Amino acid sequence: MKNYFTILINGDPFNCYYSMSLFDILKYLDIDINNVIVEYNNDIINKIQFNSLFFKPNDSIEIISIVGGG
Template sequence: MTNTNISVQINGEPFNCSEPISLHFLLSYLDLSSERVAIELNNSLLPASLLSSTYLSDQDKLEIITIVGGG
């Protein structure tokens, strides 16, 4: 059985995982709510409806922007 090591950048920081994971799983792992973030994947804004079906690939670049309400 072969391990697939995936190296990505999240907000400029390295992140490694041993198998492909969905962006929905990643947000859960990072304890972030998918309703309160915007995600840019490889310089393209990703619709929230695609978080469960989009998987990380080696060398992907993610920017996760947390939306904070205030008054």
């Protein structure tokens, strides 16, 4: 039995372990959670849910970076 499955991140396949939460994936990808918006299967996810959101095979997330400037 495999311990991982594939999800889509910004349209690209990504193999993740069943035990990985959204927070774990963002940390693994070295993404600052304070500067992103995450869409999970077409719904915007609140940052307080990042630790409790776990994926199923073929789920899709879009990670949108917030860039400030002046």
